[in-house]
Structures are given as structure tokens and as C-alpha cells.
Amino acid sequence: MTLLRVDNLKKYFKKIKAVDGISFEVKKGEIFGLLGPNGAGKSTTISMISTLFKPTSGDIFFKGRSIFENPIEIRKNLGIVPQEIALYPTLSGYENLRFWGNAYGLRGKKLKIRIEEVSEIIGIKDRLKDKVEKYSGGMKRRINIGAALLHKPELLIMDEPTVGIDPQSRKHILDTVLSLNKKGMTVIYTSHYMEEVEYLCNRISIMDKGKIIATGTKDELINIVNGQKVINLKFDKISKELIRKIKDINYISQIEVLDDEIILTTVNENTIFKDIIDKVSETDSNILSIDVKKTNLESVFLHLTGKALRD
Incomplete structure (x- = not known):
């Protein structure tokens, strides 16, 4: 089943063609990779899927309906792990998760239970009371991921989630992605780290200069240069x-x-x-x-x- 379909999507900023006519599908239950160098157009694509940007032309369909005509449907089913850390440094990890839980409409006992569940998933339960400003880069990334999981999204988008972190935290994040996927979550994973995409993804689109230049499974793509x-x-x-x-x-x-x-x-x-x-x-x-x-x-x-x- 196709969960998300991107159809001839374009986003131009004056003379810059950030995204230039891309199309791809994300199937329910898969990890779909967007692989490309910095500046390829991955983050702009994610911003349009998230309904933060409107495209210059083209459309995106979630469960068969245009997200620009019906943005509420995808927003309530979408978790975003942005490239930049979206946390309040002077608040604790727990307070940050509570803030984002409230933003998703979670309250009281339900929110408390969900924070406990998420803190187990991201492996940071023993540091939740510490202020975020005392966290390492890897720990901040983990809380960033936790915030996106609180409302149990159907589709999780992770935009370069391992940039600038230590190897141990990186491995934990990759293993977390696999674990979430095994439990049924669909994931879009963007990276310019080839080995991460090879390790995680069922299917991959390679982006460069705003265009998708190849799509397929790892083996299908490697056959191009057989x-x-x-x-x-x-x-x-x-x-x-x-x-x-x-x-x-x-x-x-x-x-x-x-x-x-x-x-x-x-x-x-x-x-x-x-x-x-x-x-x-x-x-x-x-x-x-x-x-x-x-x-x-x-x-x-x-x-x-x-x-x-x-x-």
C-alpha cells in the first residue's frame, strides 16, 4: 500500500531550483531513504511533505489525498525529527517532552505514560531531569527524536538525524529506527551518509541538484554499475x-x-x-x-x- 506519493514536485526560490520535478512513492511499513549531498534538495522536500512550504508546482498525496488540500490529515499522523535541534536548552529533557506532548494535545496521565515509554525507546530515562544544555550532542538528538514519537505518528520523517554526534549515539539512533520500523512505523530517512542509508533502508532515491537521479532497492541501484x-x-x-x-x-x-x-x-x-x-x-x-x-x-x-x- 502506498502511504505517501510525491508527484512532479518543484520548489523554486527565485532562480534557485531547490527541488526540480521529483516523484517517488513511500510504501506503508518501509524505511525509505533520500540519499544525497548537502544542498541536494532533501530538506526542502521534507519541508513540503511537512506542509511547511508550499510547492511551486506538483503535489503530495497522503493516503490518496492531497496534503495541500487536506493538511490536517498528514499533520496529525506525522512525526518530524528536524536537522536542527528543536529543544529549549534551559528546560529539562522531561520538560521538553512535556511541552511537545502538550503541543500534540496530550495531557495528564496519558502524557506521563507516553513520556516514560518514549524515554525507554530513546534510551535516556536516567537523564530526563537534567537540563538540555547539559546534554551531549547525541543526547539532544535522542530527545529530538523522542519529541517526534510522543503522539505515535504513522509516518516518521528523520532529516539528517545523526549529524555531528558521537559513534555510540549514532548507533543507538540507527538501531532505534530499525526497532520502530519493526513495530510498524513507516520512516523517511534523509542522509548524506551512504552507509546509514545502506544499513537502514528498504528502498532509496538518490538526489542531486534538486532532482532524483535513481530510485530502487540497494541491489537494484548497485546493478546500475554492475x-x-x-x-x-x-x-x-x-x-x-x-x-x-x-x-x-x-x-x-x-x-x-x-x-x-x-x-x-x-x-x-x-x-x-x-x-x-x-x-x-x-x-x-x-x-x-x-x-x-x-x-x-x-x-x-x-x-x-x-x-x-x-x-
């Missing part, structure tokens, strides 16, 4: 001559140059190392390391856009 290899070459220095020499290898399909690294996509692994070494020997650069990457969503993104998925 037979290709991604090779990372690290050098002591990179010159224009070195780049020109490597570009002369005619079976390299993509090349990206970073500070001290060149990332190649190739369909010919058999002779690539010999050919690279031959070309490099004609320059004054030296190879420091060669790393052949396993085909993954990073490979797909590099193949489709000609650049790596990075901050």
Missing part, C-alpha cells in the same frame, strides 16, 4: 600533467580529483593497475596507496553524477 570498479589512488602530489595522463586511459568512465586523491571508475580491472603505473611513471608524482572499493551506493552516485558523495 561490472564497474571504483579505485581510490592517493598521491604525494597531483599535477595537471598527472590528471591528463590518467584521463588518457580510455576505458576509465569517471574521474574525480580531490586534494591528494584521484577516484576512478573503470570497467577494466585486469589491466588498470599496469596502465596507471605506466602513466604515473611518466610524471613526477608517486602513488602512496591504491584502494579498490566494493561496489556500493557511493559507486552508483559517482557513476551517475561524476562526483563522490561527500560533505
Whole structure:
């Protein structure tokens, strides 16, 4: 069953095409990933699904009805975990959850029970009485998630929920997402961390420059670059001559140059190392390391856009 359908959605800010004609569906009970670099249009898309922005054109349907004609239906069934921390720092974790519970119409014993349930889910029960300003970044993120869960939403949207936090809190958040999904919650998860989306999501749309450039399961997307290899070459220095020499290898399909690294996509692994070494020997650069990457969503993104998925 399709829970949410985005249909040819566009959002322009003067000359900036933040979202440029995207379409996708989110099925009930799945974790749907929006993968893309910062500035790809993910957060703008989320803002429109949340009814915070009206689109320039296009529509979004929740359970078959336009959310712009009937915003109340999606608002009461939607939990939002925003990219920015939406908490009051001088209040305790408990007081923040109580505030957001009141905003969702929860009161009295029902709210108290729900705060206890949510604090168990986010793993922060023993620190609820502390002020938020004393929390670590990871703990603030957890309370942020808890606030979005209080009213038991049918659809949970998580917009870059692990940015700037420690590995332990990050793992806890990812495990929380999986646990919520196993209990039936539908999740839209946006990230520019490829490994998170690979770990969590049933289906994925890859966004870049306001457009969706591919959609499918992880395996379906990886099949796009089936037979290709991604090779990372690290050098002591990179010159224009070195780049020109490597570009002369005619079976390299993509090349990206970073500070001290060149990332190649190739369909010919058999002779690539010999050919690279031959070309490099004609320059004054030296190879420091060669790393052949396993085909993954990073490979797909590099193949489709000609650049790596990075901050």
C-alpha cells in the first residue's frame, strides 16, 4: 500500500531550483531513504511533505489525498525529527517532552505514560531531569527524536538525524529506527551518509541538484554499475600533467580529483593497475596507496553524477 506519493514536485526560490520535478512513492511499513549531498534538495522536500512550504508546482498525496488540500490529515499522523535541534536548552529533557506532548494535545496521565515509554525507546530515562544544555550532542538528538514519537505518528520523517554526534549515539539512533520500523512505523530517512542509508533502508532515491537521479532497492541501484570498479589512488602530489595522463586511459568512465586523491571508475580491472603505473611513471608524482572499493551506493552516485558523495 502506498502511504505517501510525491508527484512532479518543484520548489523554486527565485532562480534557485531547490527541488526540480521529483516523484517517488513511500510504501506503508518501509524505511525509505533520500540519499544525497548537502544542498541536494532533501530538506526542502521534507519541508513540503511537512506542509511547511508550499510547492511551486506538483503535489503530495497522503493516503490518496492531497496534503495541500487536506493538511490536517498528514499533520496529525506525522512525526518530524528536524536537522536542527528543536529543544529549549534551559528546560529539562522531561520538560521538553512535556511541552511537545502538550503541543500534540496530550495531557495528564496519558502524557506521563507516553513520556516514560518514549524515554525507554530513546534510551535516556536516567537523564530526563537534567537540563538540555547539559546534554551531549547525541543526547539532544535522542530527545529530538523522542519529541517526534510522543503522539505515535504513522509516518516518521528523520532529516539528517545523526549529524555531528558521537559513534555510540549514532548507533543507538540507527538501531532505534530499525526497532520502530519493526513495530510498524513507516520512516523517511534523509542522509548524506551512504552507509546509514545502506544499513537502514528498504528502498532509496538518490538526489542531486534538486532532482532524483535513481530510485530502487540497494541491489537494484548497485546493478546500475554492475561490472564497474571504483579505485581510490592517493598521491604525494597531483599535477595537471598527472590528471591528463590518467584521463588518457580510455576505458576509465569517471574521474574525480580531490586534494591528494584521484577516484576512478573503470570497467577494466585486469589491466588498470599496469596502465596507471605506466602513466604515473611518466610524471613526477608517486602513488602512496591504491584502494579498490566494493561496489556500493557511493559507486552508483559517482557513476551517475561524476562526483563522490561527500560533505
